[in-house]
Amino acid sequence: MSQDRASRYQAFIFDLDGTLIDSAPDIAAAVNAYLQEQGHAALEVAYVERFIGNGPRRLIRDILLDQGIVLEDAALDDAVQAYIGHYRRHPASHTRFFPHVKEDLENLHAAGFRLGICTNKPHALTRQILDLLALSPLVEVALGADAVPACKPDPGHLRAVARHMALPEGAWAYIGDTPVDQATAEAAGVPFFVVPWGGGGEVQVLPSQRLRRLRDLLSYKIAPLATPPSTTT
Incomplete structure (x- = not known):
């Protein structure tokens, strides 16, 4: 769904990993802590980053499969919980905002935009990281992946965030960095923008959907209603 400057929004919902924050180093550290417990070699951050975006179970399953390791469901469940445990102990030691993201979010908030997050990261871990990075205010x-019946690319995940925010139809857009984010927005029938960092450069969108930085979204502000001229009698 394309956007132009005639479009106006009250709110934006964002993906988290790869869109607002570069969390790959901490995710890779947690993955490697689990792997090394099991006697496997540590993996490079860039390698782990290829598998981020579909939630922790897919992350661990897909990495293990790519490494030639197949686990039954119960063992995979244990592996995922071990990974999450490691991640929660060090959730933001090396995580950083992408350039200008924090200041642009602050400017969007100050301009009156309402902001939400739809992420496939576990919900409690999401809240922990938002607090540590001073994003919660x-x-x-x-809403993380386990706060909803089905997570992205299921459109119900994104729509659940909008519902909790009581956003009217047509008054908001979704911003992400992966084809999963794009597919989620399309399935939900909402406008989508892609950032240039994270995996954004690989997402195929119209030029009007490609942001240079988040402050570009300021131009989509709903104009305030004009104040009628006062009259005297």
């Missing part, structure tokens, strides 16, 4: 609603 800016974000009205954040």
Whole structure:
């Protein structure tokens, strides 16, 4: 769904990993902590980063399969919980905002935009990281993968965030960095923008959907209603 400057929004919902924050080093550290416990070699951050975006179970399953390791469901469940445990102990030691993201979010918030987050990261871990990065005061609603019946690319995940924010139809857009984010927005029938960092450069969108930085979204502000001229009698 394309956007132009005639479009106006009250709110934006964002993906988290790869869109607002570069969390790959901490995710890779947690993956490697689990792997090394099991006697496997540590993996490079860039390698792990290829598998981020579909939630922790897919992350661990897909990495293990790519490494030639197949686990039954119960063992995979244990592996995922071990990974999450490691991640929660060090959730933001090396995580950083992408350039200008924090200041642009602050400017969007100050301009009156309402902000939400829809992420496939576990919900409690999401809240922990938002607190550590001082994002919680800016974000009205954040829903992780396990806070909904089905997570992205299921459109119900994104729509659940909008529902919790009581957003009217047509008054908001979704911003992400992966084809999963794009597919989620399309399935939900909402406008989509892609950032240039994270995996954004690989997402195929119209030029009007490609942001240079988040402050570009300021131009989509709903104009305030004009104040009628006062009259005297």
